[in-house]
Amino acid sequence: MKKNSKIIKFFTESNKAFTLISILLGFFIGGLILWLSGFNPFRAYQIIINGIFSKPTYISYTIIRATPLILTGLSVAFAFRTGLFNIGAEGQFIIGSAAALAGYYINLPAILLIPVVIFIAIFFSGLWGAIAGLLKSKYGIHEVISTIMLNWIALYLQNYFTSIKGFAKPNSEATKYIYDNAKITFLDNWKHTDQGIEWLKNHQLLKDILRTPANFGIFIAILCAILVWVILNKTTLGYKLRAVGFNKEAARYGGINIEKYTIISMFISGSLAGLAGGLHVMGVSHNITILSAMEGYGFDGIAVALIGNNAAFGTIWAGFLFGALKYGGTKIQPFMGAPSEIISIMIGTIVFFISMPNIIKISLNKILKKNKKRGDNAQ
Amino acid sequence: MKTKNVPALEMKNITKKFGDFIANDKLNLIVQKGEVHALLGENGAGKTTLMNILYGLYTPTSGDIFINGVKTIISSPKIAIDNRIGMVHQHFMLVKPFTVTENIILGKEKKNKFGKLLVKESKKDIIALSEKYSLFVNPDEKIANITVGMQQRVEILKALYRGADILILDEPTAVLTPQEIKELGIILKNLTNEGKSIIFISHKLKEITQFADKCTIIRRGKLIDTINVNTITEQELASKMVGRNVNFIVEKKEANPKEPILKIKDLVVKDNLGLIAVNKLSLEVKAGEILGIAGIDGNGQSELVEAIAGLRNIESGKVFVNNIDLTNKTPSDIFKNKVSHIPEDRQKFGLVLDFSVKEDFILQTHSNSPFAKKGFLNGNEINKFANELVEKFDVRPTDIEKNARDLSGGNQQKVIIAREVTHDPQLLIAVQPTRGLDVGAIEFVHKSLIKQRDKGKAVLLLSLELDEVINISDRLAVIFEGEIVGIVDAKNSDVNKIGFMMSGGESKNEKK
Numbered sequence: 001m002k003k004n005s006k007i008i009k010f011f012t013e014s015n016k017a018f019t020l021i022s023i024l025l026g027f028f029i030g031g032l033i034l035w036l037s038g039f040n041p042f043r044a045y046q047i048i049i050n051g052i053f054s055k056p057t058y059i060s061y062t063i064i065r066a067t068p069l070i071l072t073g074l075s076v077a078f079a080f081r082t083g084l085f086n087i088g089a090e091g092q093f094i095i096g097s098a099a100a101l102a103g104y105y106i107n108l109p110a111i112l113l114i115p116v117v118i119f120i121a122i123f124f125s126g127l128w129g130a131i132a133g134l135l136k137s138k139y140g141i142h143e144v145i146s147t148i149m150l151n152w153i154a155l156y157l158q159n160y161f162t163s164i165k166g167f168a169k170p171n172s173e174a175t176k177y178i179y180d181n182a183k184i185t186f187l188d189n190w191k192h193t194d195q196g197i198e199w200l201k202n203h204q205l206l207k208d209i210l211r212t213p214a215n216f217g218i219f220i221a222i223l224c225a226i227l228v229w230v231i232l233n234k235t236t237l238g239y240k241l242r243a244v245g246f247n248k249e250a251a252r253y254g255g256i257n258i259e260k261y262t263i264i265s266m267f268i269s270g271s272l273a274g275l276a277g278g279l280h281v282m283g284v285s286h287n288i289t290i291l292s293a294m295e296g297y298g299f300d301g302i303a304v305a306l307i308g309n310n311a312a313f314g315t316i317w318a319g320f321l322f323g324a325l326k327y328g329g330t331k332i333q334p335f336m337g338a339p340s341e342i343i344s345i346m347i348g349t350i351v352f353f354i355s356m357p358n359i360i361k362i363s364l365n366k367i368l369k370k371n372k373k374r375g376d377n378a379q
Numbered sequence: 380m381k382t383k384n385v386p387a388l389e390m391k392n393i394t395k396k397f398g399d400f401i402a403n404d405k406l407n408l409i410v411q412k413g414e415v416h417a418l419l420g421e422n423g424a425g426k427t428t429l430m431n432i433l434y435g436l437y438t439p440t441s442g443d444i445f446i447n448g449v450k451t452i453i454s455s456p457k458i459a460i461d462n463r464i465g466m467v468h469q470h471f472m473l474v475k476p477f478t479v480t481e482n483i484i485l486g487k488e489k490k491n492k493f494g495k496l497l498v499k500e501s502k503k504d505i506i507a508l509s510e511k512y513s514l515f516v517n518p519d520e521k522i523a524n525i526t527v528g529m530q531q532r533v534e535i536l537k538a539l540y541r542g543a544d545i546l547i548l549d550e551p552t553a554v555l556t557p558q559e560i561k562e563l564g565i566i567l568k569n570l571t572n573e574g575k576s577i578i579f580i581s582h583k584l585k586e587i588t589q590f591a592d593k594c595t596i597i598r599r600g601k602l603i604d605t606i607n608v609n610t611i612t613e614q615e616l617a618s619k620m621v622g623r624n625v626n627f628i629v630e631k632k633e634a635n636p637k638e639p640i641l642k643i644k645d646l647v648v649k650d651n652l653g654l655i656a657v658n659k660l661s662l663e664v665k666a667g668e669i670l671g672i673a674g675i676d677g678n679g680q681s682e683l684v685e686a687i688a689g690l691r692n693i694e695s696g697k698v699f700v701n702n703i704d705l706t707n708k709t710p711s712d713i714f715k716n717k718v719s720h721i722p723e724d725r726q727k728f729g730l731v732l733d734f735s736v737k738e739d740f741i742l743q744t745h746s747n748s749p750f751a752k753k754g755f756l757n758g759n760e761i762n763k764f765a766n767e768l769v770e771k772f773d774v775r776p777t778d779i780e781k782n783a784r785d786l787s788g789g790n791q792q793k794v795i796i797a798r799e800v801t802h803d804p805q806l807l808i809a810v811q812p813t814r815g816l817d818v819g820a821i822e823f824v825h826k827s828l829i830k831q832r833d834k835g836k837a838v839l840l841l842s843l844e845l846d847e848v849i850n851i852s853d854r855l856a857v858i859f860e861g862e863i864v865g866i867v868d869a870k871n872s873d874v875n876k877i878g879f880m881m882s883g884g885e886s887k888n889e890k891k
Contacts, residue, residue, distance in 0.1 A: 234755055234758075235754050235756060236745050239738070239756060240746075242734075243731050243742070247732065250728055250729065253722060253742075254710070254743045255710045255711025256711075257711075
């Protein structure tokens with residue numbers, strides 16, 4: 001009896017259970033749409049799952065996909081926890097990736113160059129985020145408006161620089177590649193040498209993994225999640241930021257400088273999204289190209305933060321889920337001809353249910369009550 | 380016809396648990412037809428929980444409800460309304476741009492077969508209803524344009540329109556002026572004469588002895604007693620409610636004022652609309668005295684305090700504390716100069732409601748030793764400090780991890796007072812420190828203020844309750860239109876004269 005009520009409590013009150021239900025509902029509705037379009041949903045899910053887990057190469061790609069999403073998710077979650085809605089992760093991502101091109105202009109030993117490039121990416125994207133913070137605290141401009149605009153400014157700024165001589169490779173829409181010393185891809189040079197190719201022939205697992213641009217990014221992303229958790233919960237900075245987020249008036253009364261901490265919060269949020277961009281250049285693309293549209297890492301970060309309940313560690317899981325679906329989902333197209341847009345529908349559904357928590361809570365309560373009544377009557 | 384000995388309402392052995400917390404513990408409540416039954420208890424005693432159960436907002440963990448002797452399960456407000464139970468909430472649930480008529484019929488509209496609203500007919504019904512109970516309202520007036528007292532009548536009419544026989548009034552007098560409270564008393568009489576039963580939630584003893592026939596007293600979720608009101612005094616009611624003897628008269632020693640701590644010179648402060656709210660105000664508060672400021676709401680009190688606390692810009696004039704110029708300094712600078720402030724709105728300014736109690740205890744001091752070291756919070760020290768304060772100031776529940784939001788108003792105030800007093804200030808500013816609190820909590824607040832005074836601190840008290848200012852203060856300053864129009868000795872003060880000054884009578888004479 002007691003156990004039973006505990007389970008009920010878990011499902012009606014815990015955020016985790018609720019997120020889980022939203023995800024399952026997303027899968028269910030995605031499956032329903034597949035079925036309605038004449039595809040076998042079970043086979044589709046089988047393909048997706050195989051496409052994520054069946055080979056080390058796939059797992060490696062999933063992790064590569066998840067890395068920037070975890071960081072942009074953290075960016076949005078961090079801002080949200082301090083009472084700000086950062087729609088600008090997209091633009092901050094762009095600035096971070098552009099700033100990582102410093103890896104082409106500076107040459108140092110890898111052990112120095114990598115931290116320097118990361119710092120530059122964090123710093124400039126942080127400033128980019130702080131602009132929105134400054135506009136909010138000095139002129140009362142809402143961060144949603146300013147960050148959306150800053151996204152576009154960042155996009156065209158990148159395209160402009162990419163088209164300037166000296167930055168761009170001649171006759172191409174891309175910049176030059178960063179120095180090898182600035183790359184964080186695992187054994188990027190060695191794996192293409194004769195010696196490396198020879199050695200990998202005998203080590204299938206590593207060969208599979210190294211076939212992808214596997215890199216250190218994921219460790220940095222997880223480290224950042226830990227850092228975010230520590231900052232928010234264990235430091236005076238986090239205390240101040242949360243106080244401002246929960247109740248500005250009380251924070252002011254308590255002697256906290258709201259303007260200053262709004263800017264700081266947007267700086268940190270921006271630098272997290274920018275780090276995602278920076279790591280993407282350092283680990284995967286090694287250069288930047290003219291973008292015809294935004295790539296969506298930042299916007300996906302909003303959904304990741306939401307699914308992760310704006311918690312540091314929740315964001316890691318949500319980032320992996322998102323990365324896995326985005327990577328594995330593309331495979332239903334070649335294998336069974338089903339449109340991979342189904343994945344977007346699925347993610348949309350998950351977000352939809354999570355943003356309307358009461359729908360699930362109310363219907364769950366009703367179902368549970370009915371069951372209870374039945375149980376009572378049976379007695 | 381029902382016989383008289385079947386009660387209109389009987390709640391039997393009602394228990395309601397929220398997790399491990401027992402809000403109602405085997406409560407019994409019997410209300411007869413035509414009776415005003417008061418429900419008395421401190422903040423957080425479980426009165427509102429019990430009424431929310433009756434109105435179908437909560438499901439009881441165990442226990443039964445009988446209406447006119449029939450066992451009834453009330454699982455939603457709709458079922459409550461079907462069973463002729465009506466509730467008037469403390470905060471009114473009215474649509475402001477709608478007229479009185481529209482609000483009353485909302486959800487139970489009269490329509491013809493094409494779905495057209497029959498406004499005229501509805502209006503007739505309402506006029507008939509209001510005449511029957513002498514509850515006069517203007518059915519065509521918009522809610523936004525009528526007084527709070529009128530809005531309350533609309534709420535009562537709304538319940539009656541839905542056929543309520545049992546009417547729950549949740550702290551109905553909290554928002555009313557003394558005149559309106561008198562009128563409410565007459566309304567209650569009319570309703571009971573027509574056979575309605577009224578459950579009257581309150582912690583104001585005076586009203587209970589005036590209006591109620593019976594009174595059920597709840598303390599910490601448990602039933603203490605149900606008594607006939609005419610056989611008991613206010614004093615006895617109060618001690619039953621808080622579980623010990625309560626002193627109505629504030630005991631204090633003679634004040635021993637020393638050097639001035641707070642000096643305000645020609646202070647000018649503007650309100651949110653940019654109009655002058657504090658007009659060349661000068662004032663001194665000495666160490667070891669409580670200076671009370673009496674005045675009608677909106678005469679610059681809030682602006683004055685906010686200016687001293689650094690929350691509002693000072694246009695001209697000076698504020699000194701201990702001879703240090705604190706004019707237009709930041710709140711944290713002012714705090715560092717030993718000024719503590721119990722703010723007027725505890726939920727807006729005083730607390731971060733989504734913080735745990737222990738986090739709220741360190742709102743100003745979170746960066747100071749021993750709570751923080753090199754930018755990191757020291758959890759052990761914070762817990763130790765919070766546990767000490769919770770025990771010393773009797774904050775309930777004692778769980779320091781609980782969010783401030785989950786505490787009752789009185790306990791929220793205790794958290795603020797505990798924090799502000801522990802800062803060991805030179806100047807303590809208290810604004811409306813007892814608003815919305817029950818007798819026990821009020822006594823606690825008053826004692827805390829006097830204790831600070833006896834320690835040699837300067838205390839500046841602002842309150843809209845004249846009795847409170849007179850009882851607690853040593854000196855009393857009257858504020859009118861942003862100016863101090865007179866300072867009197869509180870001990871020998873004449874209430875009528877102060878009232879006259881508060882409404883601007885004295886100042887005009889003086890100026891001429």
